[in-house]
Amino acid sequence: MRVVVDFDKCTSNAVCMAVAPEVFEVRDDGYLYILQEEPPDALRPKMEDAVRQCPTGAISVEG
Amino acid sequence: MASGGRIVIVGASLAGLRAAQTLREEGFDGTITVIGAEPHLPYDRPPLSKEALAGTMPDEEVYLPLGALDADFRLATRATSVDLGERSVALDSGQTVSFDRLVLATGAHPRSLSGLPDLEGVFFLRTLDDCLAIRARLTPGCRVVVVGAGFIGSEVAATCQGLGLDVTVVEALPVPMVRGVGELVGRRCARLHADHGVRLQLGVGVTGLAGDHRVEAVVLADGSVIPADVVVIGVGVTPATEWLAGSGLDLENGVRCDRWCRALSGGEAVAGVVAAGDVARWENPLFGEVMRVEHWTNAAEQGRAAALTLLHGQEAPVFDPVPYFWSDQYETKIQFVGRVGPDVRVVDGSLDDDRFVVAYGSEGRIVGALAFSRPARLMAYRSMIARRDTFPDAV
Ligand SMILES: Cc1cc2nc3c(=O)[nH]c(=O)nc-3n(C[C@H](O)[C@H](O)[C@H](O)COP(=O)(O)OP(=O)(O)OC[C@H]3O[C@@H](n4cnc5c(N)ncnc54)[C@H](O)[C@@H]3O)c2cc1C
């Protein structure tokens, strides 16, 4: 599973970070960092939750 | 009756779309019919007071992705009543659609101000068509008066200021957004407008509009007259339940639902009927409170939760979210999680800064938090609220 963020759409609101802090981190510089681009399969439900909750539809999960 | 049959969804917007998508993801293989009063496929409303109004987002980007959704959309079609005995919905076309299960997702309508004449140049902002009509009027040099300093009114003011227009905001209450964020933060939001050269008239209501055919000015209760070429009224919304009058459903400022989003009639859950989004007033077990939430994340999440209930009944999880919303005004990202409480404490930065976090407590528990441009720090509070941490220890 690969997590992809469209940074043109992302507005750094950290909603995904509330869902999965082990994968997403918005830092004080105002940018979103992806901590694990290929998170373990156990995180799939959380990734799907992040995809649904992202207000800009910026996150997708491949594979 | 867990699979197959026909599910009708009334309201073709965020909550309705998420319900339809969830039904398919969960393997529902019957018919899904989505009835929408607007001529558009589902689109996103938040940009309508922000990028879409400013003209910086291409119009086609406001539409929500449908993916490969297998559903029959009946657009430009309004549901006029529902018969729970016959299990059918009547449409304004004169047709009726029968259903096995039903999702009520009709959202909310903007509230109007009584006694104002119908003049050109006066708008509400709820739909894409409203947004395009207002945008067409925002020509250089035009004077904009926004009535109501709630979130949508404040965003319209900020967007118009960003376009270089002359903007005045008129608010009947002495502090803007008290209901949404409390008094302390409401005052801070007032300063945001002032800092950007937007005039804010607080504590004075609008009593009339001047102009023959086109609006020329807004008249206030204290007798003052504010010249206006465009007036945008943003004084809140009411849940779109008018078509459900007489259906037998419990309507209490929204469709009254239980913790599974099942619509109630005489206090009892109606089999196979759920509600979601701005129209639903449900019991949120996390707060032990009956609430109706008028924000994006709730519509998305509740649309999903309601669909899960339709498929799995009480085996589905109860709907117990920590509400979340955001509002973009000028360069400030305002974000809020949870509920407003009587105890307020600044927990990061200071109200004099451009960035800070405020926590809200009630009866010794942390119930909410708000931030100006501090997204990551705010989100830490979302889990504290969900865990019912104590206030002020948690902060
Ligand atoms: C300008 C604007 C800006 C916003 N900005 C933000 C923001 O920044 N952050 C945030 O969290 N939230 C924001 N919101 C709120 C958010 O958009 C709403 O909470 C969300 O749209 C609610 O979704 P819904 O599907 O419940 O209802 P709606 O989106 O209201 O959709 C209901 C649909 O049902 C249709 N309908 C109504 N009655 C009938 C009927 N009888 N028959 C058939 N169809 C019917 C309506 O025409 C409408 O298309 C904003 C809203 C607006 C208007």
Ligand code: SF4
């Ligand atoms: S939720 Fe979406 S918009 Fe927000 S920070 Fe994450 S990817 Fe960006």
